[in-house]
Amino acid sequence: MELPWTEKYRPVKLKDMVGQEAIIDRLEAYVKARSMPHLLFAGPAGSGKTTATLCLARELFAGDLSHDFMEMNASDERGIDVVRTKIRDFARTRPINGEFKIIFLDEADALTNDAQNALRRTMESYTQTCRFILSCNYSSKIIEPIQSRCSVFRFKRLSRETIKKRLKHILEHEKVEFDDAGLDAVAYIAEGDVRHAVNILQSAATLGKVDEKNVYSTSSAARPKDIQSVIEMALCAKFLDARNLVDRLMTSYGMSGEDILLQMNREVMNLPNVPDETKVKIIDLVGEANFTLVEGANERIQLEALLARIMLLKNK
16 A cells, blocks of 8 residues: 555655754764663654654664554543553563663643653653653643753754755655646745645645646645735725635635634735834734634634724725
8 A cells, every 4th residue: 555655755764854954963873872861852743753753763773663662642642541551561661672662752742740740750760771752842831840851852844945855856756747836835835844745745746747736726725925915905995805815715725714814924924015014913913813713703704804904904
């Protein structure tokens, strides 16, 4: 069975990873020393935290992860009982192949406070036989006693050029036709998330060529110029035109109200010939509209109300 491209092209060795060079250098030093402390990987989704963990474990255990490596998703198993049983039982036994075992807790910021306190004690008790790698989006949600016991690595979003280089490598290997505009569109939508970028790429490739049209037709995002047009129309008091364009974005692109608001927030600062003071006010209005949507308000009504408020800004 053909694997998804995110797995098919996931790096196998640390040297194959891109965009996190400083982190990779430090992890390779651990491999060379055959030793490592507990690690905390923090950063946005798709920045390489899981990939770095798997590459590090493969190199430490000579490619065999069947005995001394355990991976758990803490958002699925987040209670104290999991720490007291499953994690402790694995950590307390001696390693088979390596000098120590590795337990990888993905999305560790989902662990309850009680579970984190129990984990802290487990980390202390079984340091001789086991090392922990914790992965999270927000390190602030990890209690301080755990952070102090770990070497913290902060992963950053990958640059557009780095993502485009990776995508080009995949497309050349798959022998899929593409153009630069298509790669630019994928990198724009992904916002530094390489996993998301590869998923978009594979979806667009199923339509034939990876170009701008196919990329946007398979994603829940609109062309930047369309979002800018919505705001510009509202500022020019063309309310009906702006509302009709928003309606097309929701029906043709399948965008939700929140998708549109997020992209509006992103594109406001790129508007030409609009004073910074007006841009700041628009961002404030977008934030208010997003809050009401989160609270359960009707998205079409809130989007139309937002356009009306933006139109009033110009009149003022």
